[in-house]
Amino acid sequence: MMIRFIAIVCLLGIGELHAQDMTALVKKVKAKLDVVNDYTAEGVMKTDIVFIKAPISKIKVFYKKPNSFKLVKDGGISLLPKGGISVNMSTIIAADDYVALAAGDAVFEGTKVKLVKVIPTDENSNIVLTTLYIDEENLLIRKAVSTTKENGTYDMQLYFGKYAQLGLPDKVIFSFNTKDYKLPKGITLEFQDTKQQSDLDKLKNKKGKVEISYKNYVVNKGIDAAIFKN
Amino acid sequence: MWQLIQIELFKISKRPRTYISFVAITALIAAVQIGLKVDGASYVDFMMSTTSSIEVNGNVLNGYLICYIILQMLLVNIPLLITLIAADMISGEANMGTLRLLLTKPYARWEIVLAKFVAATFYTLALLVWLAILALFVSMWVFGTDDLFLFKSSYIVLIEKNDVFWRYCGAFAFAAVAMTTVAALGFLTSVFSDNSIGPIVTTMSIIVFLTILSTMNIPLYATIQPYLFVTHMNSWKEFFDQQVNENNEAIVGSIQNPGRIINSLWILGLHIVGFVGAAMYFFHKKDINS
Amino acid sequence: MEQLVQVSGLSKRFSNFTAVDDLSFTVNKGDVYGFLGQNGAGKSTTIRMLTSLIQPTSGTITVNGVQLAGNKKQVLKNIGAVIEKPDLYKYMSAYENLEVFAKLSGVPHGKQVLMNQLEIVGLANRASDVVKTFSQGMKQRLGIAIALVHNPPLVILDEPTNGLDPQGIADVRNLILSLSKTHQKTVIVSSHLLSEIEQVATRILIIDKGKKLVEGNAGELLDPNKILLAIDTQDGARTQALLQSSEWTNYLQPMRENTCVLQLPKYDVPKITTWLVQQGVQIYAITPKQTLEDYFLNITSGKQHVATYTN
Numbered sequence: 008m009m010i011r012f013i014a015i016v017c018l019l020g021i022g023e024l025h026a027q028d029m030t031a032l033v034k035k036v037k038a039k040l041d042v043v044n045d046y047t048a049e050g051v052m053k054t055d056i057v058f059i060k061a062p063i064s065k066i067k068v069f070y071k072k073p074n075s076f077k078l079v080k081d082g083g084i085s086l087l088p089k090g091g092i093s094v095n096m097s098t099i100i101a102a103d104d105y106v107a108l109a110a111g112d113a114v115f116e117g118t119k120v121k122l123v124k125v126i127p128t129d130e131n132s133n134i135v136l137t138t139l140y141i142d143e144e145n146l147l148i149r150k151a152v153s154t155t156k157e158n159g160t161y162d163m164q165l166y167f168g169k170y171a172q173l174g175l176p177d178k179v180i181f182s183f184n185t186k187d188y189k190l191p192k193g194i195t196l197e198f199q200d201t202k203q204q205s206d207l208d209k210l211k212n213k214k215g216k217v218e219i220s221y222k223n224y225v226v227n228k229g230i231d232a233a234i235f236k237n
Numbered sequence: 238m239w240q241l242i243q244i245e246l247f248k249i250s251k252r253p254r255t256y257i258s259f260v261a262i263t264a265l266i267a268a269v270q271i272g273l274k275v276d277g278a279s280y281v282d283f284m285m286s287t288t289s290s291i292e293v294n295g296n297v298l299n300g301y302l303i304c305y306i307i308l309q310m311l312l313v314n315i316p317l318l319i320t321l322i323a324a325d326m327i328s329g330e331a332n333m334g335t336l337r338l339l340l341t342k343p344y345a346r347w348e349i350v351l352a353k354f355v356a357a358t359f360y361t362l363a364l365l366v367w368l369a370i371l372a373l374f375v376s377m378w379v380f381g382t383d384d385l386f387l388f389k390s391s392y393i394v395l396i397e398k399n400d401v402f403w404r405y406c407g408a409f410a411f412a413a414v415a416m417t418t419v420a421a422l423g424f425l426t427s428v429f430s431d432n433s434i435g436p437i438v439t440t441m442s443i444i445v446f447l448t449i450l451s452t453m454n455i456p457l458y459a460t461i462q463p464y465l466f467v468t469h470m471n472s473w474k475e476f477f478d479q480q481v482n483e484n485n486e487a488i489v490g491s492i493q494n495p496g497r498i499i500n501s502l503w504i505l506g507l508h509i510v511g512f513v514g515a516a517m518y519f520f521h522k523k524d525i526n527s
Numbered sequence: 528m529e530q531l532v533q534v535s536g537l538s539k540r541f542s543n544f545t546a547v548d549d550l551s552f553t554v555n556k557g558d559v560y561g562f563l564g565q566n567g568a569g570k571s572t573t574i575r576m577l578t579s580l581i582q583p584t585s586g587t588i589t590v591n592g593v594q595l596a597g598n599k600k601q602v603l604k605n606i607g608a609v610i611e612k613p614d615l616y617k618y619m620s621a622y623e624n625l626e627v628f629a630k631l632s633g634v635p636h637g638k639q640v641l642m643n644q645l646e647i648v649g650l651a652n653r654a655s656d657v658v659k660t661f662s663q664g665m666k667q668r669l670g671i672a673i674a675l676v677h678n679p680p681l682v683i684l685d686e687p688t689n690g691l692d693p694q695g696i697a698d699v700r701n702l703i704l705s706l707s708k709t710h711q712k713t714v715i716v717s718s719h720l721l722s723e724i725e726q727v728a729t730r731i732l733i734i735d736k737g738k739k740l741v742e743g744n745a746g747e748l749l750d751p752n753k754i755l756l757a758i759d760t761q762d763g764a765r766t767q768a769l770l771q772s773s774e775w776t777n778y779l780q781p782m783r784e785n786t787c788v789l790q791l792p793k794y795d796v797p798k799i800t801t802w803l804v805q806q807g808v809q810i811y812a813i814t815p816k817q818t819l820e821d822y823f824l825n826i827t828s829g830k831q832h833v834a835t836y837t838n
Contacts, residue, residue, distance in 0.1 A: 053484065053486055054395075055484060055485040055486070056485075057392075057485075058391065058392040058393060059395065060392060060393070060395065060478070060479055060485075060487045061394075061395035061486075061487050062395070062396075062397050062486060062488070063486050063487075064397070078294075080295060083295055083383060083384040083397065083398055084295030084296070084297055084386050084395060085293070085295060086293055086386075086393070086395060087292045087294075240630055240631075241631070243630075244630055244631060247627065248616060248619075251616070251618055251619050251623070253618060333615075333616070333617065334611070334614025335615060335616055337575075337580060337610040337611070337614075338608075338614075338615070338628065338670070338673065339631065340579065340580055341603060341606065341608045341610070342603065342628070342631040342632055343600040343603040343604045343633060344600065344631070345599065345600065522582075524575075524580070524581040524582060525575065525580035525581065526575075526581070
């Protein structure tokens with residue numbers, strides 16, 4: 008709460024001096040995304056988290072306006088960092104209750120982008136602050152860095168291909184800090200699990216990452232709302 | 238020889254004691270399965286509460302996980318059930334007095350010992366097959382199948398559904414070798430006694446003693462730990478760990494440390510040969526005075 | 528007579544004592560060979576060596592011309608044995624026990640043959656009952672059926688009447704006689720009771736402390752007109768050698784310590800005394816032992832109740 012208060016005060020203060028309200032740009036991006044009422048897509052998910060050994064898995068995602076999103080592993084168990092990953096930009100900017108402020112220009116992987124700080128004004132929002140890297144020319148969000156109340160900071164990079172027109176990414180790389188994750192040993196059911204220190208060391212040098220590659224988007228064909236239940 | 242083995246199997250099948258183990262396993266597994274069926278959700282919630290930072294979607298409590306939980310609990314206790322029969326194979330006959338009758342039949346003693354050991358191994362395998370039927374197949378039927386989600390002490394392993402079954406085949410095959418080692422030890426101790434209680438208690442004492450020794454973190458014991466058979470009895474779990482590539486993607490169909498399994502099999506195999514060889518040697522020398 | 532069993536120089540030493548000491552004897556085909564001695568005399572150890580349960584320290588055992596050492600399988604095919612109480616698989620029926628041992632003996636008989644075997648020992652009507660419900664006598668009879676299942680020429684019964692009631696003892700006695708007379712088996716039967724042996728044995732061997740004391744034809748050994756004579760002389764070995772090379776050799780029994788033992792008709796006592804004096808033997812004592820029973824009673828030193836001998 009305090010963090011958000013300070014962030015808003017600072018940004019508003021800075022905004023008074025340097026920044027302009029970027030709400031219009033965000034709204035333009037949103038408008039582009041709003042063309043999509045719903046979609047399903049198939050994809051491949053790689054989970055690269057320091058303490059998880061998981062294979063690449065096929066997934067299906069479902070989206071329905073305004074903010075229903077579901078990721079289903081194709082007949083299996085999916086592991087995702089809790090809280091942060093809705094893996095969809097629409098949900099970040101779906102609501103109207105935010106303040107969007109310019110934070111300068113930058114180049115993201117060869118593309119000029121505008122940095123926009125989005126601060127939700129809803130007290131209950133889990134996201135405290137999101138920095139969007141917006142490709143103004145194509146009205147695409149290339150990157151988003153979100154700070155949450157409970158789950159640390161997430162970093163989402165989006166790569167676009169043939170669905171760029173609809174604002175739908177071909178690939179999303181979701182990075183996050185893994186140092187907060189802990190597995191208590193009492194619950195492991197491993198009586199004599201030998202420490203595989205070298206393997207762990209190898210794993211430990213990495214940041215937690217989830218990479219989803221999409222294909223076969225099916226857009227605006229209607230989705231049964233029941234899918235999002237449970 | 239086959240005739241001898243058949244007779245030994247017939248004798249095992251006629252003994253009421255034989256079925257204690259099967260009943261015990263059935264009761265234990267049923268208790269676990271019923272417990273998890275009735276209250277599995279809260280069990281999963283409890284497990285997941287320890288990883289509050291991870292969101293797990295899917296049928297975590299599926300047949301494969303149930304089987305893993307059962308194996309973890311039971312494979313520690315099954316040596317006792319195997320010892321009940323294996324340590325009684327010779328001493329029980331000495332106790333009953335039938336050993337005298339048996340040894341006056343036209344067979345070499347090594348043939349009798351080997352037939353009895355093979356029969357004890359069959360029994361061990363039968364027990365494991367029963368365990369597999371109940372723990373794996375019944376669990377698969379009751380709880381369904383899905384990916385196997387395992388908490389290791391330092392990491393989580395997620396094994397794809399289609400990549401699990403062969404691991405259980407491997408694990409049960411490995412467990413068969415491990416349990417045969419227990420049977421061989423029980424068998425060896427039974428050569429020296431004319432009653433069954435002594436060898437059963439001795440075998441279990443040896444296993445408990447060596448297990449404690451194998452887990453003590455003292456340099457003196459650390460040097461002998463790799464050669465103790467009990468150290469290797471849990472290596473079946475190696476089947477449920479997989480390698481990752483440089484991108485930290487688990488490689489489907491891989492085993493993290495296949496070398497450990499092979500090493501363990503060697504150690505266990507050598508123990509079996511050693512125990513049975515010693516049993517043959519001492520039994521050959523033994524005067525039947527009882 | 529054709530010899531079936533030859534035992535020569537058989538000894539068994541355990542760590543702290545000698546159970547059998549240089550024992551030699553011969554069993555002829557058709558004999559019911561009574562093996563007599565008090566408890567601990569070495570009977571069971573000898574029988575266990577005959578059946579390969581115990582390895583001899585020295586000596587040889589030959590059955591049907593084949594040495595036991597190195598030919599165990601071949602020799603054991605000729606032997607059916609019941610060693611002490613025939614403890615059987617008590618959780619199996621009589622028929623199953625018999626079937627198991629028939630297979631073990633390499634003669635998997637059909638059901639009818641096995642039932643006939645049970646009929647012989649009077650257990651056909653209890654064939655499907657589990658053995659744990661059997662009396663000791665029934666177990667003993669089933670044990671004998673098992674010993675006979677592969678039709679061996681030699682049957683060895685170690686203390687077969689131990690623990691039996693009078694009816695059980697009579698049954699076993701009749702069975703032994705039937706084995707010998709009806710089924711033409713050679714039987715070695717051990718006991719610590721003369722009364723049991725004398726009623727069935729054709730030849731008798733008495734051992735004590737692992738050594739042979741007396742061996743001979745039962746009819747002669749038990750003849751009331753014969754007397755056992757213990758002759759104590761200055762030089763026992765010389766006296767024994769003299770007797771062996773004389774006409775008295777047929778009456779001679781193995782020496783016991785320094786004493787020569789002869790079993791001979793009463794009327795020959797004066798004659799042998801005169802003969803020994805003529806040979807210059809210094810006689811210290813001649814002790815008559817009227818019957819085998821007296822002799823056995825003497826060696827068992829009142830430790831056993833020995834049935835009164837009557838003829």
